[in-house]
Amino acid sequence: MSTVAEESAVIAKTKELCAEIAADPEFIRLQKSVETFLGDDAARLQYQSVHQRGEELHQKKHAGIELSDAEIRDFEAARETLFQNKIVLNFLQAQKELEELQSEIGKYVGMTLELGRVPTDEEMEESHSGGGCCGGHGGGGCGC
Structure with a gap:
């Protein structure tokens, strides 16, 4: 068996x-x-948005495109806001x-x-x- x-x-x-x-x-x-x-559409959308933006920045950097200070600041601010969501x-x-x-x-x-x-x-x-x-x-x- x-x-x-x-x-x-x-x-x-x-x-x-x-x-x-x-x-x-x-x-x-x-x-x-x-x-x-x-089950929380707002939390999922917020997470997906920050995740997607992080992926875009990673791809740009990997492709040799320099990230602007504004792009980095905007991403970090969105990420910080995301981490405040319990x-x-x-x-x-x-x-x-x-x-x-x-x-x-x-x-x-x-x-x-x-x-x-x-x-x-x-x-x-x-x-x-x-x-x-x-x-x-x-x-x-x-x-x-």
């Missing part, structure tokens, strides 16, 4: 982990921050924490698949500090 078969013990435990994550009060709080942001700040923090959670879970699973056992706390610490296989980036195929 395949390890990834719908009825396998690995998939059953994965589903349990997912249920545990979904029920975690901190995860629920983070999801609520994301949902609040997504809904946006909560969204950005939630997004960061959710990405960290996803990364941490991925590292545990990845290292388990590489090592053939659950990694120790020390091995996890090494992966965070850039040590371990492939400089802590994991992922096989690197001659480790």
Whole structure:
């Protein structure tokens, strides 16, 4: 029977982990921050506008076009205003924490698949500090 078969013990435990994550009060709080942001048209528009302007300035700079002081000031002012929006700040923090959670879970699973056992706390610490296989980036195929 395949390890990834719908009825396998690995998939059953994965589903349990997912249920545990979904029920975690901190995860629920983070999801609520994301949902609040997504439901607030003004906050989303403000965020998108600043993000888009930042991308435009980055592309201009990358293309060798010098940015004017006014362009930089305008962008920084818009960005500062954006960071005063509590809904946006909560969204950005939630997004960061959710990405960290996803990364941490991925590292545990990845290292388990590489090592053939659950990694120790020390091995996890090494992966965070850039040590371990492939400089802590994991992922096989690197001659480790």
